Amino acid sequence: MTMKDVALEAGVSAATVSRVLTGHAKVAPEKREAVERACRKLGYQPDGLAAALRNRSSQSIGILVPDIENPIFPAVIRAAEHELARAAVDVLLCDADNDVEVEARRLETLLRRRVDALLVCPVHVRDSAPALRAAAGKVPLIQLDRRALDDVDFIGVDPVSGMTQVVTHLRAAGAHTAVFVGRHGGMSSLVERARAFEDACALHGLRDRPTLEVPFPDGASGRACARDLLARGDLPDAIVCANDELAFGLLAELRAAGVRCPGDVLVTGHDDIRAAEYLGLTTVNQSLQDKGREAARLLRQPSGSPRHVRLTPVLVPRATTEVLGSPS
Amino acid sequence: MTMKDVALEAGVSAATVSRVLTGHAKVAPEKREAVERACRKLGYQPDGLAAALRNRSSQSIGILVPDIENPIFPAVIRAAEHELARAAVDVLLCDADNDVEVEARRLETLLRRRVDALLVCPVHVRDSAPALRAAAGKVPLIQLDRRALDDVDFIGVDPVSGMTQVVTHLRAAGAHTAVFVGRHGGMSSLVERARAFEDACALHGLRDRPTLEVPFPDGASGRACARDLLARGDLPDAIVCANDELAFGLLAELRAAGVRCPGDVLVTGHDDIRAAEYLGLTTVNQSLQDKGREAARLLRQPSGSPRHVRLTPVLVPRATTEVLGSPS
């Protein structure tokens, strides 16, 4: 079932069939119709691989994320996929398993498939750099959320805006001391967030205790951090978590220890993943959908000079920063 | 940068380069080395598209889900992706946007890319059938989670096992009456689940009230169902939700209305998505990872006769079915 069969059936040449299908050239109406009829009759389906080979463009892009189970990615992927589908660009999705070596292999795979561009959230700010650099040398590459290369397109959330909103909100809720929980040295986004938190504290008169680092920003680490803080005896007024999952784990452990929230301590997260609403977690919403759409936009208009896009997030106040007794 | 360049550099023919790279034929050691050296020197990267065209196999499969933001899919996709990567098979991911027409278009796209097989969770038990049927006629197709075609491979969770565990657990917790919330006529999995619930109730002496249908099984519907039940005045002892998100919404609404859980009512979910643990929701865990792996297995060994795989889920008791006063 190839173009040749269609040509035969329609009584024209393969070239004409191609012209009808691509629409890249004028074709006599009667031939056009003959071709269309033949296509339908035979149930012809063009071979995208052959077209890609010939066109030197696969009409596909690769998306590589550290862990597709991390709830911040599906929404971005979905938005990007839908946006790209409008331009007939397909998505090849790979998961790097939070492992720099798997990431490097996946990059090879994607390149071998001749993707036209790459959207990558690097596993590690430093260790991912070599493989990313090599890939960026071959196709347009956009870094998502985290950064490994300074001179390459990047799209992320504005940490200063987010942390400023959090800190002023906590101040308004009466907090005097706070701690940032969940910094991870390998993730540029969390490093920036911790830094922005410190700056905002200095600026708005919140005393910050030493930031807690984590081996990985997930629920288990949140629990561990809670135990840590509890062990030290005196909790700060507020605990600012680097992301929502950390906050969930932390809240669970706090509750198990009899610490109430709201009530005894204020807690915030970051990202506003779906579960945040159900748990009443105050958090910073970054529009994942906008990010996906923005990524699709950058992908479709490559540029010579690196672009750094920062989306502005929005604080979503919920129960975990409510002050008991005050009408909320 | 093609095979011809490598051949030139290595002083051999392109055929020999190909033989070295594929490993499909003996090559003299010195030539092999020359080729390998040339590849490294030139940073050669084979063109997978050209190979696919020639081999008539793209070494890729398509995965099509109704909504990648539905948390049950990423884990399955991830497991399948990793399993397939071991066989050098890549994944093309598409999202159908919970829309039968988008689904049909995506199926076309995937087929045009010449995927070797398809893993599809159908949007609708009946409306998805035609497009699925057409696709299944061209490549091996496996239905995931929901079914639209009876005579095509299917892999899902065993509803009888799950609902039996839920019902006996509720009985043991002292429930006499229960209601199933969240049936959706277009999703075979939820129809089966509702049916299995009724059967289990009959078998284990739980009085079941008329099942609540939903337009879509999400948090918003859960809230609506809660309002519905509240409006009727007398709540049953237990509310069995078709999935976790429904339960989250329902719990939020009940809480807002002053109904305590645990305390006043028992609530269960289904799937055990990550947030279930944080919310203390009793639910039915289906091993998403096993499902992904199983899917990858079926994909790699196509079969003449349709296979129906049912994974056995496991009840995970948590706070929402605790009986107050009893030590849990």
Place this chain on the structure above:
DNA sequence: CTGAAAGCGCTTACAG
């Protein structure tokens, strides 16, 4: 063991 040649299914410059 190795090379020249054909061919996978398209598309487009070229000549008419």
Place this chain on the structure above:
DNA sequence: CTGAAAGCGCTTACAG
């Protein structure tokens, strides 16, 4: 407007 031909980058049967 249309067809024959070349070519995208591989792979493999064929002949040596």
